[in-house]
Amino acid sequence: MPEMNIVQAVNSALLEEMQRDDRVILLGEDIGKNGGVFRCTEGLFEEFGPDRVIDTPLAESGIIGASIGMAFYGLRPVPEIQFLDFIYPAFDQIVSEAAKFRYRSGGEYPCQITIRSPYGGGIKGGHYHSQSTETYFAHTPGLKVVIPSAPYDTKGLLLSSIRDPDPVLFLEPKRIYRAGREEVPEGEFTIPLGEAKVVREGADVSIFAYGAMISQCTGAAEQAEEVGISCEVVDLRTLVPLDIDAVLDSVRKTGRVVIVYEATKFLGYGAEIAAILAEKAIESLEAPILRVAGLDTPFPYTHENLYLPDAGRILDAVEKVYSF
């Protein structure tokens, strides 16, 4: 099995799916000749030509709106939004249109598109190349939201997303695009949406996270181990639908919870996890639920490392819930 980083895993998934299914078509800004600003679509323009790998004008609402129409026609568009921060011209198309077609047509108009977009901090991108605004989408019924944290999962989840009959927002943690390689199968291979993954088992504290935060969490878990705290790290992988069983199973075991996400804390995705636990698992809880998250400010530049949760802050929270 070849070793790949996340960029290569994305590329490999796209390449294979386009070979397998000629309805799959890519469109976005700078994805053609340039191969994407992060090179995720490298080589695909050469392979499939300008009718299947389309460099569009600079208009996200055009990209998503056209993708919806293409999906109705029977194509399988996989639009790219260059950075999640730039998705807002298409927000109306996503939340008012793509998300609602199946419902408002009584099931007659599914909207099978997979919107890929790099997101999150850690590349010194400041305000507009760093944000994690998955809440906007996870709060919108009709959309699925998927976020991988490693190359293997990236490929398997992206293939599932493209084949999924519902609109999927597939967010790629750009900070770890090239952070490491692992073995990724070539050929047919998928990972079902809606299944979390326990990346590290533990008994004392459950840490729930996704995307680039996973490695920070496992880092913290290792440090916690040294001081005698056993952490379980659960990678949610799919934010909608959430794998509720994985969450509850872990909490029933540990009774202590830390939720980690890069987004602004207030109403970030972790708020929903905490709320679900406050409803369904209050009797299991032995400590307050702590959230280690981005600050409730716009995303900064110079001090992004202070803004973003890291192993240190996570460990701090783990110790707090453990010693509560």
Place this chain on the structure above:
Amino acid sequence: MPEMNIVQAVNSALLEEMQRDDRVILLGEDIGKNGGVFRCTEGLFEEFGPDRVIDTPLAESGIIGASIGMAFYGLRPVPEIQFLDFIYPAFDQIVSEAAKFRYRSGGEYPCQITIRSPYGGGIKGGHYHSQSTETYFAHTPGLKVVIPSAPYDTKGLLLSSIRDPDPVLFLEPKRIYRAGREEVPEGEFTIPLGEAKVVREGADVSIFAYGAMISQCTGAAEQAEEVGISCEVVDLRTLVPLDIDAVLDSVRKTGRVVIVYEATKFLGYGAEIAAILAEKAIESLEAPILRVAGLDTPFPYTHENLYLPDAGRILDAVEKVYSF
């Protein structure tokens, strides 16, 4: 003191503030000659003329973008978005621009605009004249979010919003626009942002809500009283910044919590309240935190009454947390 409904309270606040401060200017669709589709700006066009009550073309991003520029120039724009459901063409202007100017200019460019918009269900408006998507805005640092539930508060909060140096999203629960009248002062009178109001005191269960849900909650509280459960109903009034003291005070007293909101349950505003309580008040909690909310589906038409929380569903939750 004159009696007013919410529409009249909005109108009165706008009229007086425009008389007091000639920098205040209104812009939006159908707000001039037509007086607004809900008549909130009735008579103002006649009073202040087309330079201060401006009927704009049909482009929300133009309305909000222009308002931002006007604010920089020194005006105090109060743009109207005809229905919250139609705010998305302006979403980028709101979340990427208005919300971030103060921060990204190091404080040199405050962005004093108050965006008014009717929101919420209950008028048989289906998908696009009914939604409660306050989460999108409450999750965006830099914005304030205000939602009144009665005429008196409407006027006092709207005046505070217009004078507030930060961008405010002022959401008007259209379902109760004309639901009832109460005495509303004429002339100088404001209610500070960030202060919740206990609309009914109680000892057993805290109900947190806002907007049109308040009357459903007090209705449920009355019914609960009959079966011997004493409910405290807290009207949050300002969603950002949240009045944390009011929330914690109530929970410390009752130990049991029901949160009510019309929005989609998943990641609705109540998720944050639950998450805050799971962090700060877990020792006070004597029961799971229940949320009575809109369904996790797009907003329906025929069965909107089933979609929306009502006194019955709220009472059901109250009984559950009470008897836990």
Place this chain on the structure above:
Amino acid sequence: MTKLLRVVSPDGKYKEKDEPPLSEEELLKMYRYMMLTRALDTRGMALQRQGRIGFYVPSSGEEAVQIGSSFPLEPRDWIVPAYREQGAALLRGIPMAGIMAQLYGNEEDTAKGRQMPNHFTSRAAHFVPTSSPVGTQIPIAVGLGWAARIRGDNVVALGYFGDGATSQGDFHAAMNFAGLFQANTVFVCKNNQWAISVPFGNQTGTNEVAIKAQAYGFEGVRVDGNDVLAVYQASKEAIDKARFGGGPTLIEAVTYRMGPHTSSDDPTRYRDEAEVEKWRKKDPIVRFQRYLKEKGIWNEEMEVEIRQEAEAQVEEAVVRAEKRGLPSPATLFDDVYAEMPWHIKEAKEAFLEYLEKS
């Protein structure tokens, strides 16, 4: 000012050389559908006033645009509508019973009572689900026409929108994509002079819509929207052009919204009755009737028959709709996703349990 195309003059006169090659049968079909649309609108407003349906959006005055522009379409083509396209929906083959079920939001509504009246949808008729947000449908129409072009199919997408919609960013993005990628898309702007209370003169700094196509490198045409044959002619040309790889066209159909914006609107607040009166004299149905008479294929008897048949069709659908119950509450939870995820399932169960209990 772009030249205004016209085939039939207000008094029904025409030059033979201008006439599109339509058979008598086709002409009468057009007329029937215009009458049917008018009958539906008249009844729809009445039903709303009587409190039997919750809301209505009349299209009176705009029958010629709807029927003329959608008449040249083939079944494999697509319509991407705004909310005032009931005439096109009928012509496209959505049955009157389906229209009425949607207006009532009852159990027979294929969309399960999920949208306000006038938000029609049909897969079979290639009529894309209507949306309320103004302008969002336009890029979708481009996507359909573009997909057809990419696949090499001679299929066209026709997108409708109003004069107000031309101010939206989505109009611009759509036009620009269509021009650049030569999508098989025809844009029909129903310039009915009003966007709720805003007259066209306050919508944009130009005094026409057609000229806006120049910003995107393709043709804009202006047509008398109350002349069904002129609309047909322009649309047929544009549709054929798009079908065979000639790229998009923007058609501005100059017409008038004779009624209120919707049943919730009171136009006397913002427009003069005199203006309405002026346009009422240009009624597209009357104009077409005069033409048919001029051609000798219309008479009073026929008129009565067509009117009665239209009214009967509407009446029958009303009777049927009123007999139907509401969609079951359980349907509220369907179709959010292809498969119901746990949180919706759980909510559904709790909900049905609660409903039973209460």
Place this chain on the structure above:
Amino acid sequence: MTKLLRVVSPDGKYKEKDEPPLSEEELLKMYRYMMLTRALDTRGMALQRQGRIGFYVPSSGEEAVQIGSSFPLEPRDWIVPAYREQGAALLRGIPMAGIMAQLYGNEEDTAKGRQMPNHFTSRAAHFVPTSSPVGTQIPIAVGLGWAARIRGDNVVALGYFGDGATSQGDFHAAMNFAGLFQANTVFVCKNNQWAISVPFGNQTGTNEVAIKAQAYGFEGVRVDGNDVLAVYQASKEAIDKARFGGGPTLIEAVTYRMGPHTSSDDPTRYRDEAEVEKWRKKDPIVRFQRYLKEKGIWNEEMEVEIRQEAEAQVEEAVVRAEKRGLPSPATLFDDVYAEMPWHIKEAKEAFLEYLEKS
């Protein structure tokens, strides 16, 4: 095709009657600022390559557009920039030290290190905080110019954007509002032929930007963007017109992005060196130099002096910036709102406590 305005030919020749009425001093000021901008860009890229700053957006090749268009502005006027307007920022009066502090995101940055390099802001200079999203600045420029008009002030807002930005919905909404309300706004489209890797020919179906103004009922002009006097001339006219109630103008300045899109970009992936070479020969600084020489107000000595002074100014700012520390972590929490709400206060306290501890 809209006529391309030009004052100075590529070899520096000109007709006296075409020359704008600028003094020798003014001409040299322009030249100095163009040279200063070039010096900043050269150094900025180098600093990034050396890892001393994190990112840079060069404007090389676009000096004439920036300086020519902002030169006619008065202090009370406003600039609403994109991210490639450092020349205009300098001319507008943001000191080089301020520019450098922003690039370093250090404690002297008035925006407290909160944005990426090249996102300049200054209230004193009426230079609206730069944003990354393409196009969002355009409606804001309209709001400023419209407010001036409403208040009856002879104040102008000048909004910059690229050719790529013309595809965005916000461009459309802005142009439409400006045309309808006759805002005191001048739009300067820097058509540098590229939007990252997308050539202008793949951006839209027209082969120019200026024509797009017709869709909004006002004038669009095309000017040789590498001819600072032509840009000045067109901008001066448009600014005066806007100032005195004549409404907006769209200026398309045809120029070329000589460098990469940003320091993160590798243009060899998508464009031919031959094309760059062709445009390098049209370097706006060289052209202006030839003109000044032709007029007899330039010589080698002066050139050396101007260059050295520019470089020295940049160098001094670099030295200063590198001596400054980072903004204090506590500043992270300021300026979200005018007053800090409890949840930010609480996070700040916890955060500072944690920092101290660790």
